[in-house]
Amino acid sequence: MRAHEAGALHGDLGSRGPAWLRTPEDVNALVPQLWPRTVTRADDGALTIGGRSVRELATEYGTPAYLLDEADLRARCRDFAAAFAGADVYYAGKSFLCKAVVRIVAEEGLFLDVCTGGELAVALAAGFPPERMGFHGNNKSTAELTRALDAGVGRIILDSFHEIDRLTALARERGVRPAVLIRVTVGVEAHTHEFIATAHEDQKFGFSLAGGAAFEAAVRVLDDDVLDLRGLHSHIGSQIFDTSGFEVAARRVLELQAQIRDARGVELVELDLGGGFGIAYTTQDDPSPAPDLAKRINKIVESECELAGLRVPKLSVEPGRAIVGPAVFTLYEVGTVKDVDGIRTYVSVDGGMSDNIRTALYDASYSATVAGRVSAAEPLLARVVGKHCESGDILVKDEFLPADVQPGDLLAVPGTGAYCRSMASNYNHVPRPPVIAVRDGESRVIVRRETEADLLSLDVG
Structure with a gap:
């Protein structure tokens, strides 16, 4: 042929x-x-x-x-788990979530991201271990945060100053110290549709790096010492084929991490570079297999940490489309x-x-x-x-x-x-x-x- x-x-x-x-x-x-x-x-x-x-x-x-x-879905879970060995692979539930898929993700050893109370409810109903979940969202309600704390969700990704205050108050009331990451808007213009690009400055997600809000958020969490700040989070968009955007994002986030270390003497131990890995919808699309993505991203993180004088943090990624699409x-x-x-x-x-x-x-x-x-x-x-x-x-x-x-x-x-x-x-x-x-x-x-x-x-x- x-x-x-x-x-x-x-x-x-x-x-x-x-x-x-x-x-x-x-x-x-x-x-x-x-x-x-x-x-x-x-x-x-x-x-x-x-x-x-x-x-x-x-x-x-x-x-x-x-x-x-189902065999294909399981194989793609295993592909990412093997490729990113040593990192935490969170399946992005927003791509497609139901109880059967939650159980498959759990059986294949992945972590799980949810971003609403409804997604959290599905995950809990399916019996997914809450300590292996991350909770995203730019406008988590008091009820959603309360449910996440009561369920024992493993980490919450902070997205605004109001959320910091809200979660701090809830955690103090309950006498718990939830693990959190700060979502950083790194100013990367991902080569994708404007509606699914999430790291440029003019959009609703995260704390601005350029404007200083991300550093201020980290300082506030550290100074209050109620929440356990584990690391920083960046997600530059979706349906991305070129890892150069991840390189820029990693460099800027790790520069912020070095700034936090120098200002407060704390070296954060986790780094989440999000997901957004593209898939083939037509023969014009040329996605990278999971091992190639992992090799390039790990190399980027190691190189940028060396330049910033940082220890290599625990890496996590969040593929959704690339697994179930x-x-x-x-x-x-x-x-x-x-x-x-x-x-x-x-x-x-x-x-x-x-x-x-x-x-x-x-x-x-x-x-x-x-x-x-x-x-x-x-x-x-x-x-x-x-x-x-x-x-x-x-x-x-x-x-x-x-x-x-x-x-x-x-x-x-x-x-x-x-x-x-x-x-x-x-x-x-x-x-x-x-x-x-x-x-x-x-x-x-x-x-x-x-x-x-x-x-x-x-x-x-």
Whole structure:
């Protein structure tokens, strides 16, 4: 198979090779780029995941549905744990959280980040050890902080002076000394969408480094001596492929750590560089494997510590998307196919922006393939859209599909494990899809499909 043909399977608009002419062997060779690791295309043309055909899964569970490759998810947890051996790997629960995923993360030895009381409730309900949790958030309420303290959450990441005062008062009342980190806004402009860049100065997270607020926050916590200041935290954004941003962030945070040492004689023992590691949504994306990320980040930290005259602190990172994103694809059924005066062909599916808002919100790019069959038809440049009453209800902006794509076809969109279910809505009163975990030929519902009865149960008028 030629290289230009390989790219076309997942929407490389620079090529014209028809994706649906693939042999099972050709498809399998491309799986590591975009699809969960157990995905294959069977002899009858249907995709399989974890040993189950998407045709069978669609019949059993309906569409749309998020299909999670449990073996792939576990393998990615292990990949990060092994690559960052000696560091603490916190799974970023905001990417996707349910009790089954919490248990998998625990079984694979990772730590867990939560950022709201709701996420904390899910983690506790699943039995995750609270001492292995970190609690994020720019506006944690008194009730949330109280619950975190009472549960024994392992560390709380401080995000504002009000939160310092709030947590200090609560800790003093209870006679406890919770471990805390200070989130530092380091002024790094990550090469990502502005809505998911989180380290530039003009945004809501953290204490400004340039303005001196981060140093002031550290001094206040140390001088009060109620909270146990363990270290500093930085998160520069999401869907990042270039580690140069982590280098700048590490240098600036460690310079602050040296400043704190010189001013107060305290050398902080932890450093959290956050997450945001990118994944492949199309063949244009080239993410680094976990071992390469770990090698480069560890080298950065060691080098910057040497320059600052600091001992190397205990490192932690927070991958979420990089663990769960590639482990899931969404399965849809085509409802209509509409050619608009030769301008564009719209392929409408039975989901849309209610189950994946990222294209509309972030201008995110996705790929798609006909999942239930193969075809000898010529390629057709199409736009995959949803069923909602919005012209911006777009799932895949441009993708080659077979010209005979038709109502009833199954369509799969890979890379939907992160943020799609977490950000799902009931827009137009559409119930949210289920999450189906598949492994070794067995499937199970880990988040059930919402029903109209669920929607009506909240309507008390």
